[in-house]
Amino acid sequence: MSLYGEFSVPTDAFALHYTLEQIQEITIETERVVATEVGLTNYFWVSGCNLDEFETVSEKDPSIQNLRRLDEFDRATLFRAEWTEQVDAIIFAYLEIGATILEATGSHDEWHFCMRFDTHDRLDQFQDHCDDQGISFRLTKLHEITQPHTGSQFGLTEKQSEALVTAWKMDYFTTANVTLADVASELGITPQSLSERLQRGYQSLIANTIVVTPPSD
Template sequence: MALVAEYELQCADFPLVNVARNVPEATIEVELQFNHGDQPPFIVYVMHAPDEAVEQAFESSPFVGEYTLVGHAGETYRYRVLPAVGLEAQLGDQIEDLDGLRALAEADAVVERIRVTSRGWVQEAWFADRDAFDEFRTFWQSNCGFELRRLTKDGEPKQPGDGLTDPQREALRTAYEMGHFEVPRSASLSEVADELGITPSAVSERLRRAQTHIVETTVASTWPKLPDKY
């Protein structure tokens, strides 16, 4: 039975992790073009952060050799990033079993989504069976930090809230625990922003997007259509 997993790989040396650390308000997702040799280019999607801050972080990253802005829509910027170093130079100090890492590329698994955080990568992947997943998990538990977030059979629906970014989850949790959603509120948006170390506008945006996503994935699909006057 095929499985779908969401998990976090905690490795500070992963590509672009230092960019996520230097631009904490950004949501960063990547696609790897593996058919381009030992140093495949990355397609990098950056959301909710000014392009100037992102490009400054690219400039200071030892992983980024060249980068090109290939387009943007709204708050999402799309870059093509060429690595400055290969796999061994990038991960050699962190992961000893590079041959095992290369072998994972031939496993019965497909990584469908990669999100870069300040601690590593959060991935969503499809595995052909439990053995393929266990091989993957065992490797990363031995060579890095591995935290499983979700494991379901292929075809099962996601739980409500799946799909939130880490910054959105953090903003929701902090706002909730500080009493921002209580009536009356015991914490203002500015106080939540101070706790997170970001601007009130950034907190507002994260909460709005998170709340919209939760509504869309829970009750919105069951509502009848509103009258035309709305």
């Protein structure tokens, strides 16, 4: 049975460490990671900072290249970039043991990950690899996944899936009697946060279901 694990690593042990160290107020949230023959392409949201400053600082960041701004919303902006270094453990997880990043959030102090591993052995391999590379690894939560169907197969994070399912169960999409504030209150978040979470969820669902072949650049 697959495992769901949450863990943290220091900022300097993963991608965009230079940018996170230079801009203390910034938050980076991974949307989707795509594995290619040459490495990993990361789609991520940036919030809490000036976008021009972020782009200027990230040009000096050795861990990414080919940064591109994709979509802008009220409080977060979607970017795409290729990882170049400081992501060895994650590349190993993707390419060698088939782990999946469900969520990844970076701040000035650390990166926090939610990942799915197919078996306990795969998790052990990942931990051993981190130890071999001298990467500080702090596991905060681990449990078996008992639900056979999750939103991650459609590119959804756990929070996005929870928001969409909760809104659906409350008939938010079918009646005017249920407001965004009602659903946000049920989830314990602000209406603004829920709105952004739903928008990101819509985008992931469309990209991974309706749009079979993404448009070329």
